Amino acid sequence: MHIVIVGLSHKTAPVEIREKLAFAPTAMERPLRQMLELPAIAEGLIVSTCNRVELCAATKEPEAAIAALRRFLAEYHEVPPEEINGNLYNYQGEEAIRHLFRVSSSLDSMVLGEPQILGQIKTAYGYAAEFRTCGLILNRFLHKAFSVAKRVRTETAIASNAVSVSFAAVELARKIFDRLDNKGVMIIGAGEMCELAARHFVANGVSKVLVTNRTFERAEKLAAEFQGKAIPFENFVDHLAEVDIVMTSTGAPNFILGQRQMEEVLKRRKNRPMFLIDIAVPRDIDPKVNKLDNAYLYDVDDLQGVVQANLKERQKEAGKAEAIVEQEIGQFHQWLGNLEVKPTIIALRHKFEEIRQQELDKTFGNLKDLSAGQRKSIEAMTGAIINKILHQPTAILKRTQNDSSGEDYVDAVRTLFDLPAPAGDDKEIKPLDDIEEAG
Amino acid sequence: MTTDVLLFKITLLIYFATTICYLIGVISLKDRFRQNAIRLLIGGFVLHCITLASRWIASGNIPVASLHESLSFFAWALVGIYLLFYLRYRTVMLGAFITPLALVLMIIGSAAPKQAPALNPMLDSWWFPVHVTLAFLGHAVFAIAAAAGVMYLLQERMLKSKKFSGLFYRLPSLDTLDSMNYKCLTFGFPLMTMGIISGAIWANSAWGGYWRWDPKETWALITWFLYAALLHGRLTIGWRGRRAAIFAIIGFAFLLFTFFGVNTFLSGEHSFRNFTGQ
Numbered sequence: 001m002h003i004v005i006v007g008l009s010h011k012t013a014p015v016e017i018r019e020k021l022a023f024a025p026t027a028m029e030r031p032l033r034q035m036l037e038l039p040a041i042a043e044g045l046i047v048s049t050c051n052r053v054e055l056c057a058a059t060k061e062p063e064a065a066i067a068a069l070r071r072f073l074a075e076y077h078e079v080p081p082e083e084i085n086g087n088l089y090n091y092q093g094e095e096a097i098r099h100l101f102r103v104s105s106s107l108d109s110m111v112l113g114e115p116q117i118l119g120q121i122k123t124a125y126g127y128a129a130e131f132r133t134c135g136l137i138l139n140r141f142l143h144k145a146f147s148v149a150k151r152v153r154t155e156t157a158i159a160s161n162a163v164s165v166s167f168a169a170v171e172l173a174r175k176i177f178d179r180l181d182n183k184g185v186m187i188i189g190a191g192e193m194c195e196l197a198a199r200h201f202v203a204n205g206v207s208k209v210l211v212t213n214r215t216f217e218r219a220e221k222l223a224a225e226f227q228g229k230a231i232p233f234e235n236f237v238d239h240l241a242e243v244d245i246v247m248t249s250t251g252a253p254n255f256i257l258g259q260r261q262m263e264e265v266l267k268r269r270k271n272r273p274m275f276l277i278d279i280a281v282p283r284d285i286d287p288k289v290n291k292l293d294n295a296y297l298y299d300v301d302d303l304q305g306v307v308q309a310n311l312k313e314r315q316k317e318a319g320k321a322e323a324i325v326e327q328e329i330g331q332f333h334q335w336l337g338n339l340e341v342k343p344t345i346i347a348l349r350h351k352f353e354e355i356r357q358q359e360l361d362k363t364f365g366n367l368k369d370l371s372a373g374q375r376k377s378i379e380a381m382t383g384a385i386i387n388k389i390l391h392q393p394t395a396i397l398k399r400t401q402n403d404s405s406g407e408d409y410v411d412a413v414r415t416l417f418d419l420p421a422p423a424g425d426d427k428e429i430k431p432l433d434d435i436e437e438a439g
Numbered sequence: 440m441t442t443d444v445l446l447f448k449i450t451l452l453i454y455f456a457t458t459i460c461y462l463i464g465v466i467s468l469k470d471r472f473r474q475n476a477i478r479l480l481i482g483g484f485v486l487h488c489i490t491l492a493s494r495w496i497a498s499g500n501i502p503v504a505s506l507h508e509s510l511s512f513f514a515w516a517l518v519g520i521y522l523l524f525y526l527r528y529r530t531v532m533l534g535a536f537i538t539p540l541a542l543v544l545m546i547i548g549s550a551a552p553k554q555a556p557a558l559n560p561m562l563d564s565w566w567f568p569v570h571v572t573l574a575f576l577g578h579a580v581f582a583i584a585a586a587a588g589v590m591y592l593l594q595e596r597m598l599k600s601k602k603f604s605g606l607f608y609r610l611p612s613l614d615t616l617d618s619m620n621y622k623c624l625t626f627g628f629p630l631m632t633m634g635i636i637s638g639a640i641w642a643n644s645a646w647g648g649y650w651r652w653d654p655k656e657t658w659a660l661i662t663w664f665l666y667a668a669l670l671h672g673r674l675t676i677g678w679r680g681r682r683a684a685i686f687a688i689i690g691f692a693f694l695l696f697t698f699f700g701v702n703t704f705l706s707g708e709h710s711f712r713n714f715t716g717q
Contacts, residue, residue: 175598178612239683270677273613290599294680302601310604 001042001339001407002062003096006088007054010110013087015050021084022076023048025356028127031076034404035134035356038072040064043138047103047124049117051110058137095139101325104145105152108158112314113432114160118149121169134406137339141332148328155324158317159342161310164196168306169277169298170204175244176296184243187228188236188256191249198247201225209241212236214250226403237261241268247277248284248308262295277303280388332345339410341401345394347419352386443497446490447511451545453483454514458542461535465606473531480534484522487515501568508710509571510548514541516579524583524590529609534675536586566641566664568677571639577630578694584623585691588684595681613680620683625669631663658697665690 008021009296022030023046035044043058055073059065070088074081091099101109104121125142128134134142151221153159153261162168170180170386185206187198190213201210209228213219219230231239237257240246250256262285266274273294283299290297298306340342360382364375393413400406413419457479464472491512494502502508524530597603610616638656639649650656667698669686672678678686700702 044658157608172598174612175594176605176613178614271679272677273680294684296598298601305601306603313605366454 001058001060001336002065002092002161003056003100003137003336004059004062004065004090004092005054005056006066006090006100007047007052008084008087008089009052009054009108011108012089013084017084017087018050018053018077020055022050024152025123028124030130032128032131033075035069035072038065040068041254043127043134043136044135045124045138045142047121049120052103052108054100054103056096056141058139058141059133066090066092068239075318078230094329097329097332097336098325100141100145101148101328102322103391104149105164105320105321105325106149107152107321107325111163112311112318113155113163115153115159117417122146131391136411137336140335144328144332148325151324151328152321154322156317158314158321161313163307163310163314165303165307166193166200166298168310169197169247170200172296172298172303172306173201174204176273177244179205181205182246184210185245185247186240186243187222188246188248188284189214189250189252189280190222191279194247194249195222197263197277197279198226201245203345206245208243210236210239212239227340237265237372240265240274240422243274243370244272245275246276246285248277249279250284252280252284255284257285259286259292262289262292266292266294279303284355286316288339306432319390338414339407341397341406341410343418344410344413345397348393348413348417349386349390351417351419352390356382356386441497443490443494445484446493447545447553450483450487451542451549452695453479453486454518454538454542457483457534457538461538463610465535466715471536473535475716476538477525477531480538481522484515484518487511487518491515492631493712501572503568503571503575505551505553507548507551507553509575510544510551512571512576513575514544514548515543516575517541517582520576520579522582524539524619526616530615530619531683532590532609532611532658533583533586533619537583537588540582564641564644566637566644570634570641573634575629577627577634578626578698580623580630581687581691581694584627584687586621586693587616587619587623588687590685591620592681592688595684609664617679617683620687621673621679623687624666624673628666628670632665635659635663655697655701658693662690662693663695665693 004066010018010400013021025048028046031046032044034056035041035046040059040061041057042060045056047054047056053073055069057065057069057181069086071081071092072248073088074084099108100121104118106113106117109117109228121142128138134308162171173183175181180201182205185198185201185208187194187209190211198209199327209223209226211220211223211226211228212231212232214233216230216232219233222228223230227394240257240261246257250254261276262276271294273296274288276285276295276297278297278299285297285299287297289295360379364370370378397406397409397413400409455477458477459474461477462477491502494508494511498504504513517537518541521534524533529582590610591613593606594613594616597607598613642651643649668677669683669690672686673683
């Protein structure tokens with residue numbers, strides 16, 4: 001059995017093409033069933049997100065399967081095949097295994113290390129399981145992909161450190177305050193980024209939200225959204241001492257907060273630190289404020305800088321992640337190879353022969369006065385027993401090797417008789433709910 | 440080589456290994472190394488306890504009478520108090536600063552004469568171990584404060600300059616470091632105060648005077664005032680953060696000078712020579 005993948009991603013196709021070829025997440029049954037009806041496709045799975053579409057299948061004839069899947073993708077979406085041919089990639093064998101492992105570990109994502117993709121693949125697998133379009137191979141393959149993704153997340157820092165400006169602000173706050181749940185935040189002005197960052201802060205426990213705006217109504221509206229309090233713009237400085245985090249994004253042409261004022265505020269706070277985020281352009285807060293002890297002022301460029309630094313950290317981690325993927329490919333590939341019928345029959349016979357020899361040695365050791373003839377007939381008898389026992393299983397393995405159930409028998413035989421551990425071994429396979437859901 | 444000296448040397452080796460482990464962990468930013476360093480350190484600490492106990496049993500005195508003994512005791516208190524902090528704050532990085540310090544103390548201690556001294560009978564009083572134990576525990580707590588101070592300054596610098604090295608991601612938050620500074624101060628200051636008072640009582644019973652202005656006493660008093668000023672500043676004027684961190688570092692430098700410098704450069708009743716009546 002081989003694994004093949006046909007797909008397209010943000011790296012190969014613009015959004016105009018991606019949206020044409022996407023599958024609606026609410027109606028996965030039809031495409032999954034149609035896919036399974038294609039010639040040469042034994043098991044199938046469809047991953048469809050806004051950044052990629054992946055058709056993954058188990059097949060005996062990889063070349064034919066790839067051609068069929070390419071055609072299917074075009075025909076299902078009623079797009080002329082030649083129009084999308086250049087956007088599609090296809091992988092088979094080890095390449096396909098590598099591709100899915102990399103995708104689920106978020107190594108192929110637009111934002112390296114983003115956590116959503118794993119959840120999306122799990123959902124896709126959920127549909128395939130629900131409509132029974134995946135069997136032994138893809139089950140094992142997907143579980144392996146999940147466990148690889150989990151290893152990558154826990155053993156590398158690829159997903160740590162924020163890569164969005166608003167989240168970077170929260171992370172920086174954590175480096176100053178440790179806990180955010182007893183902290184207060186003031187939002188001055190109403191920029192979209194400000195709002196987003198405020199949402200992150202509230203989600204991370206910030207309990208007190210003050211909002212101010214030149215238009216008081218707007219302040220009230222935003223305050224209501226965060227269950228906060230609106231304060232008049234004229235005297236927002238008086239309330240600054242009550243909060244630990246300040247975010248500004250007003251359209252003011254000049255600084256609305258100067259060094260002198262902040263000095264006063266810090267004094268009133270008994271020097272408890274303050275984190276000021278100035279998202280406005282032109283800036284709202286005098287950059288000299290950053291020179292004050294216990295005041296940490298970040299403007300938009302500073303935050304971008306943090307994001308860039310974090311991305312670089314992630315890139316460094318990506319190398320480690322690739323190494324993990326490579327390790328796991330070998331294991332899974334070997335397991336797949338072990339599902340071949342012939343080596344299984346050989347291994348089975350070998351196992352029985354081994355047992356026979358051991359037992360014969362024991363018996364002959366106890367019965368020392370057997371004649372050579374007697375020995376020979378005992379040997380012949382034991383050999384015959386083995387042949388008789390193995391006849392039926394061998395016949396079934398050979399007969400079913402071209403059916404869809406073939407791999408199941410091979411896998412069962414390997415498990416029952418504990419044949420030399422096929423890699424990708426059972427212990428590592430965990431039930432789906434055991435794998436922690438990503439963000 | 441007596442048992443306790445052998446144990447001492449093994450402990451020293453473990454601290455050495457821990458330091459190396461930390462060093463690799465900090466430079467390569469591999470968390471695995473720092474986790475292993477903590478395990479090693481706990482092992483070393485247990486062995487250190489046994490070392491001190493066997494020394495105590497062998498000599499009959501709490502082992503703080505010679506330079507060798509007191510350095511070993513100092514290092515033990517340092518590691519012990521760090522491990523307590525580790526339980527509370529889980530700051531593995533702090534150990535990267537504390538362990539090398541303990542190692543240096545142990546190395547100096549291993550160079551000092553190791554035979555158990557016969558204590559000067561005049562000094563053989565119940566107050567002696569109380570005084571020394573309190574003083575060293577106080578030292579150890581202030582060492583933690585200084586290490587937290589160094590970490591604070593590093594972290595603060597990165598936050599202010601907006602240039603982040605890999606260390607940034609591993610250091611605790613400023614708030615945590617500052618609260619460690621405060622915790623240390625609230626524990627260390629009473630310990631130090633009681634150490635000085637118990638020392639005065641002991642001096643009175645040994646020499647018939649509470650305070651003799653010998654160099655060590657003078658320096659200890661200066662250091663005490665320094666910490667008193669910091670505590671006062673923290674509680675009333677809202678000193679914190681950077682200033683508190685710098686104070687903690689300076690305070691510890693004074694402590695180290697009081698401990699080493701006075702013994703080395705100045706002479707007085709506190710020099711170990713006088714303990715043993717040589």
